[in-house]
Structures are given as structure tokens and as C-alpha cells.
Amino acid sequence: MIAKLAQNADTVVWIGDGENRADASSIIDILSLGCSKGYEVLLETENEVDIPILDSIKELIDTGFGEDVDE
Amino acid sequence: MSETESGQKVIHGISGSPGICIGKAYIVDREGVDIIKRYFIADSSVQPEINRFKSAVKKAKDEHAAIIESLNDDLSSQLNILETHMVLFKDKMLYGKTIETIEKDQVNAEWALKKVSRQVKTMFEKLEDPYLQARVTDIVQVSEQVMRHLVGAQDIKISDINKRVILVAHDLSPADASQIQLERIKGFVTDRGGRDSHTGIIAKSLDIPSVLGLGNVTQFVVNDDIIIVDGSNGIIIINPDEDTLFKYEERRARYEEYRAVIARDSHLPAVTLDGKRMGLMANIELLEEVVSVKDNAADGVGLFRTEFLYLDLKRFPTEEELFDKYKELVELVTPKFVTIRTLDINGDKVLPYSQTAEEANPALGMRAVRFCLNRPEIFLTQIKAILRAAAFGNIKLLIPMISCVEEIIQVKEVIETAVWELEDEEKIFNKNVPLGIMIEVPSAAIMAEELGEYVDFFSIGTNDLIQYSMAIDRRNRQVAHLYHPFNPAVIRLVKMIMDAAKKTGVDVVMCGEMAGDPINIPVLMGLGLQELSMNPGSIPIVKQVLRKIDSADTEKLVEQILKMRSVAEISDLVKARYKDILPLEDSDEQQ
Structure with missing residues (x-):
């Protein structure tokens, strides 16, 4: 879900836990962060035009991905 | 055995x-996906190898998309997983890394994919969360799907x-x-x-x-x-x-x-001894067959059967999908004509996704144009696609199974709607496409003169014409021996159609199996046919026979035949008259 959104961005969207960060357009990379439920994550992007995408990812996380917790 | x-x-x-x-x-x-060989590739082979990998991913994705599309409601719970897989196919960590590995290590795609997926697997096994750990199966499944296409798709082999x-x-x-x-x-x-x-x-x-x-x-x-x-x-x-x-x-x-x-003479024109030309065209149903259309020097495609694309999918194809295929076909065959026959379904071919009510006699039921007029939205989609493709080459439109005047009037209304909609959508198309009907039902043969007023050409479909006029199912072994193109009733019906066509000034082509059998050629010539369409492989043999006959002789032959009353009489006459020209029937090679 996150990856799908991040693939629409013009630049790389990073998702991280403060220590490591992952390319948000890659499901595998996100999963490799090992972030389980309840973790706090940090979203970053290289260009402000992609901020709306960060917002939609944030919304997705806040709403608990609907029922789908794949990512 | x-x-x-x-x-x-x-x-x-x-x-x-x-x-x-x-x-x-x-x-x-x-089989053999388990054992992956590793081999190194030359600099020049890196790009082709990457392309091979990309095409395997594409095939796996397409296959996967088809699975998703055919999913019924009971299984929609799996949709999330399947859609995640869809994204995984092109995931940078899998897709991108594999391409990188092919480039960097200069190894074959199978090995690169295996190496990358193993790395990902190891990485996941280190995670503590059991839920996340379990996600590794998704990645394994996706890479196996791609691997199957890399190895199993036999292109390498x-x-x-x-x-x-x-x-x-x-x-x-x-x-x-x-x-x-x-x-x-x-x-x-x-x-x-x-x-x-x-x-x-x-x-x-x-x-x-x-x-x-x-x-x-x-x-x-x-x-x-x-x-x-x-x-x-x-x-x-x-x-x-x-x-x-x-x-x-x-x-x-x-x-x-x-x-x-035969091959030596195949490029020669199809003319009789007295200089009469006969157009020899090809019956095909796949794009791949265009090669044999050209190899056998056909004068165009006399019958393009369109059922295949419908049978190949799990749903009705879209206008775009049909248009793409037809466009590709006409571009390949142009400047020669392609005759596209609209959907002839439910006779011997049935769409699994569109079951109509169980019919006791499918051949006499809701088939071909009857089905299309009953489902005008499906018919309209196909007509629109054909008219659009006609902007890119020479197309004729052929409607199967017309049995009365009302049907052709209705068909023309659908064509008008198609034109109107395409104009409205501002699409590029060609509305001046010659329109023809299959004459394959005896009632259409009888009414040919009236039907001729509505169309530009007739295409005689002998397989069904014989079946319907003789009431013989030739797949029924007990009566199949009665099925014969030399049945005097069949020959007289063809004569009727030819006469009606002459009066109304429409062209006639014959596209049934009768047109591709050498022994029938003198009779068809004598009946006045000027165009035949057949299996492309038959064209050289038919041409060879044609080049040895004299059209005036065949007219006399047909005069005699029209007075005869049995298959045997007619067969004997044709064989006696043309035994030197026809390929030997009794040799093993020519069954």
C-alpha cells in the first residue's frame, strides 16, 4: 500500500525509524526495516512537491491500513 | 500403439x-526449475539477458493479472495478497537488484534472480517479528513465478x-x-x-x-x-x-x-490456360499465420476468423484490444485486403464466460450473427474496432450466418450506430468498408438476389451450406459419408447464388473447405467463381491445377453436371475429364 503510493512520487520517498531508512517504493525494503505494529516512523522526501504523497502515506498509517497490515 | x-x-x-x-x-x-545453472555471459550479451529477464517478469505479471481478473467473489479475500504480489514483481529490491546483478556479475538471469531472492530471504530471517518473517513466502512465490517463465518458457531451450x-x-x-x-x-x-x-x-x-x-x-x-x-x-x-x-x-x-x-510454380500468377485469373486468398485466425499467407503468395486474407481472441480471454475483449490486433493484421497484409468475419460463436465454439441457455441444437440456435444481434453491445464493440482498423489498411467486413433480409437490415443499423459513436468520440476510422455476408444457410441462398441489394459481396461458406442443406452433421460418423460437395443440390445452390450475384452486381468469394480441394477447382471455375479463399497451405496446389485448365472447358463441364442427379455421376465425370491434372489421390502422401 505504502509502496504503491510512493511509486507515484517524483523523487525518492524515504521511510525510516530514525536509525535506518528504506526506499518507500519498495515493499521489500520497507519490510526489512522490521517495523512492527506500534512503531513510530519518519517520512522524508527530497522535494516538496511530493509532500502530498507523504500526507497520504501518513493517513494510511494513521488509519491502520484499513485491515490490511501487509506493510 | x-x-x-x-x-x-x-x-x-x-x-x-x-x-x-x-x-x-x-x-x-x-520441469527443472529446481536446478539453476550458473553461466557467465559476454559484455555484448548483458543487455539481451536483461531483456530476457524483463520479458519473463512481464509474462509472469500478465499471467498474474489474468488470475486476479478471473477471481470470483468467493476468493476476493485473496485479492490483497495477489495485488501485493503484483507490486512485488517490479520491486526495486527484487527487480532492480536482479538487473544490477546481471550487469555487475555478468551472469545469467536465472542465477542473478536466485542470488537476489536468497539475499532477501536471509535478510528477512533476521527479523524478529514473526508476521514480517512470514512475508518472505510472498517474495519466494513471486520470484518462483518469474523463474518458471525464465526456465520453463522454452525460448532458451x-x-x-x-x-x-x-x-x-x-x-x-x-x-x-x-x-x-x-x-x-x-x-x-x-x-x-x-x-x-x-x-x-x-x-x-x-x-x-x-x-x-x-x-x-x-x-x-x-x-x-x-x-x-x-x-x-x-x-x-x-x-x-x-x-x-x-x-x-x-x-x-x-x-x-x-x-x-509445387513450390517452384507457387510464385506464378493464378491464371487458366486461356488467361482467366482467379484470386486465391487465405483463411486464417492467428496473426502468426500471416507468414504462411505471404509464403504461399496469397492474394490477401479472404477470411479472418475472429473467435480466437474471444476464446483466449476469460471475458469479452475490449474495443482497444480488438483494435490493436486488427490494426496489426491489416498493416501486415496491406495493400492486399483482409476480410474480417465478425464473431461466429456458439456453433462449434462456445465462450466459457458467456453461457447462453442450454440448447438442444447449437448449430440451429443462438449462434453467430443471431448471438451478436441479441447482445448488440458486444457486436458494436467489435464493429467499432474493425472500422477503426480500416483506417490503417484495406478491410472488408463479413457477417456470418445471415438467414433473412431483416437480419442484414439490423446489422446495418448497428454499423450506423458504430459510425455515429466513433464520430462522436472523434476517433480515426474508415466508414467505407465493403460489407459482405456469408451465404451458408439455404434460405440465404434462395433469397440471395434480395440480400444482394444490401451488401457489396457474398462469401459462400460451403461447410455449413452443405451441412444445412443436406441436414448432415459431418462430425456424426454414421452420416458423415453423405456429406459431399459434389452433391447435385449443393452445386445447384452455388449456381443459384452465382446467378443472383450477377443480377445484383455483387462479388462472390468461396471460403469453405470446398474451395481448397483441387478436384473441385474445375467445377468452381465453371460455375463462375473468381475468388477462392482457403487454408494457406492449399494455395500452391490449387494454383497448379488452375494453371492447367481452360475456363471454356469448365463451363461445358458444369453444364453437364447441372443435369446430373448423384454424387457418383459427378465425381466420375470430373475425375475422368481431369485425371491428368489432379494430384494422385491414391498415394500415401496426400491424405
Whole structure:
């Protein structure tokens, strides 16, 4: 879900836990962060035009991905 | 199957395409995904190898998309997982890294994919969360799907073959067939497939000896076994004894000699001794067959059957999908004409996704144009696609199974709607497409003069015309012997159609099997036909016969025939008159 959104961005969207960060357009990379439920994550992007995408990812996380917790 | 003491095995199947070849077996195996070989590739091969990987991913994705599309409501809970997989196919960590590995390590795609997926797997095993750990199966599944296409899609194997062999396969897909390099493959035999199956059509278009529907031949043959493929008779002989080998070697030589004579003359124009020209066109249903249309010097496509694309999908195709296919076809055949016949479904071909009510007599039921007029939205989609493709080449539109005047009026209304909608959508199209109808129902033959006022041409479909006028199902063995194009009633019906066409000034083409059999050619010439459409492979033989007859003679022949009252009388007359011209019927090679 996150990856799908991040693939629409013009630049790389990073998702991280403060220590490591992952390319948000890659499901595998996100999963490799090992972030389980309840973790706090940090979203970053290289260009402000992609901020709306960060917002939609944030919304997705806040709403608990609907029922789908794949990512 | 029979087996002699020497170990020679004879297996009977279905003739795919005629001819005889003798050679060593090469088994095309779809298994073997477990063992991945590693080999290094040259600089120049890196890009092709990456492309091979990309095309495997694309195939796996397409396959996957089809699964998602065909999912019924009960399984929609799986949709999330399947859609996640869809994204995973192109995930940077899998897709991107594999391409990187091919480039950096200069290894084959299989090895690169395996290396990358193993790395990902290891990474996941280190995670603590059991939920996340379990996600590794998704990645494994996706990479296996791609791997199957890399290894299993036989392009590596088939195009790698460097000796002249006979392919032995469970079945051949169009993708496989396109990889066959004719100079390396003598012939092929398969477990599956029948004359009218997809594989059967491929066999004909490849024009190399083949026998299909052998059941489990792949289990009897091992690599390098000597096999005789007798495509004319639908027989294969595994490990033949010396006598058999000798006999078949002789027959093979005779057959090739005969083919050489025909091929030598195939580029010559199809004119009679007195200079009358006959248009010889091809009946096809796959794009792949365009090659054989050109090889056999056809004067265009006289019948393009459109059912295949509908049977191939799990739903009705969209206008765009149809348009793409038709456009590609006309562009390949242009400047010659392509006659596209609209959907002829529910006679012998049924769409699994559109079951109409169970019919006791499908051949007399909701088939072809009746189905299309009953489902105008489906018909309209196809007509629009055809009119759009007509902007890119020469198309004629052909409507099957018209049985009365009302139907052609309704069809023309649908065409008008299509034109109106396309104008509204501002699409590029051509509305001046010649319109024709199949004359294959006796009522249409009787009303031909009236029907002619609405159309530009008739196409006589003899297979159904004979079936419907004689009330014979030729797939019913008990009555099949009564099915004969030389039935005097059939010949008189064709005469009626020709006369009506002359009066109303419409063109006539014949596209049934009758048009492709050499013995019928003098009769059809005498009846006044100027265009015939047939299986592309039959064109050279028909041309050869045509070049040896005189049209005035054939007119006299038909005068006599029209007074006759039985199949036997007519057959005897034609055979007696033209025995020197017709290919020998009794030789084994020409069944």
C-alpha cells in the first residue's frame, strides 16, 4: 500500500525509524526495516512537491491500513 | 500403439501438417526449475539477458493479472495478497537488484534472480517479528513465478538447439512456436492438441511435418531416439527397424520431390490456360499465420476468423484490444485486403464466460450473427474496432450466418450506430468498408438476389451450406459419408447464388473447405467463381491445377453436371475429364 503510493512520487520517498531508512517504493525494503505494529516512523522526501504523497502515506498509517497490515 | 520384436513402436495421433521426416528426438521439458545453472555471459550479451529477464517478469505479471481478473467473489479475500504480489514483481529490491546483478556479475538471469531472492530471504530471517518473517513466502512465490517463465518458457531451450531434431513436447504454445527456428527443427510431435486446436493451427502455419494428440508420447521417447514422423497419416514410429527406415526414407524423398515441383510454380500468377485469373486468398485466425499467407503468395486474407481472441480471454475483449490486433493484421497484409468475419460463436465454439441457455441444437440456435444481434453491445464493440482498423489498411467486413433480409437490415443499423459513436468520440476510422455476408444457410441462398441489394459481396461458406442443406452433421460418423460437395443440390445452390450475384452486381468469394480441394477447382471455375479463399497451405496446389485448365472447358463441364442427379455421376465425370491434372489421390502422401 505504502509502496504503491510512493511509486507515484517524483523523487525518492524515504521511510525510516530514525536509525535506518528504506526506499518507500519498495515493499521489500520497507519490510526489512522490521517495523512492527506500534512503531513510530519518519517520512522524508527530497522535494516538496511530493509532500502530498507523504500526507497520504501518513493517513494510511494513521488509519491502520484499513485491515490490511501487509506493510 | 503397437510394438514389434525389434522394439519399434508405432503410435497413432492426429495429422498436424503433412510430410515425412526422420530424425533424433529432442524432448522439450517444462520441469527443472529446481536446478539453476550458473553461466557467465559476454559484455555484448548483458543487455539481451536483461531483456530476457524483463520479458519473463512481464509474462509472469500478465499471467498474474489474468488470475486476479478471473477471481470470483468467493476468493476476493485473496485479492490483497495477489495485488501485493503484483507490486512485488517490479520491486526495486527484487527487480532492480536482479538487473544490477546481471550487469555487475555478468551472469545469467536465472542465477542473478536466485542470488537476489536468497539475499532477501536471509535478510528477512533476521527479523524478529514473526508476521514480517512470514512475508518472505510472498517474495519466494513471486520470484518462483518469474523463474518458471525464465526456465520453463522454452525460448532458451528451443532457440538453443544446434542440431536438426524432431521436437517432442507435451504441447506447444504460440510463444514456443515463435521460437522454433525452422532450419533446425525437422518436425514436431505433441501429447496434446487436435486438428482444430491452437497447436493444430500452429502446425499448419509452420508447415513442417507434425503429429499431434499422441496422448503420452513424451513418456515413451528419450532424447536421441530415432523417430519417423509421418505427418500425412498422423503416425509416428519410435526406433524403427531397418526395413521401415528404408521404406520411409524412400517415401520422404518422393514427397519432397512433389513439394519441390509445387513450390517452384507457387510464385506464378493464378491464371487458366486461356488467361482467366482467379484470386486465391487465405483463411486464417492467428496473426502468426500471416507468414504462411505471404509464403504461399496469397492474394490477401479472404477470411479472418475472429473467435480466437474471444476464446483466449476469460471475458469479452475490449474495443482497444480488438483494435490493436486488427490494426496489426491489416498493416501486415496491406495493400492486399483482409476480410474480417465478425464473431461466429456458439456453433462449434462456445465462450466459457458467456453461457447462453442450454440448447438442444447449437448449430440451429443462438449462434453467430443471431448471438451478436441479441447482445448488440458486444457486436458494436467489435464493429467499432474493425472500422477503426480500416483506417490503417484495406478491410472488408463479413457477417456470418445471415438467414433473412431483416437480419442484414439490423446489422446495418448497428454499423450506423458504430459510425455515429466513433464520430462522436472523434476517433480515426474508415466508414467505407465493403460489407459482405456469408451465404451458408439455404434460405440465404434462395433469397440471395434480395440480400444482394444490401451488401457489396457474398462469401459462400460451403461447410455449413452443405451441412444445412443436406441436414448432415459431418462430425456424426454414421452420416458423415453423405456429406459431399459434389452433391447435385449443393452445386445447384452455388449456381443459384452465382446467378443472383450477377443480377445484383455483387462479388462472390468461396471460403469453405470446398474451395481448397483441387478436384473441385474445375467445377468452381465453371460455375463462375473468381475468388477462392482457403487454408494457406492449399494455395500452391490449387494454383497448379488452375494453371492447367481452360475456363471454356469448365463451363461445358458444369453444364453437364447441372443435369446430373448423384454424387457418383459427378465425381466420375470430373475425375475422368481431369485425371491428368489432379494430384494422385491414391498415394500415401496426400491424405
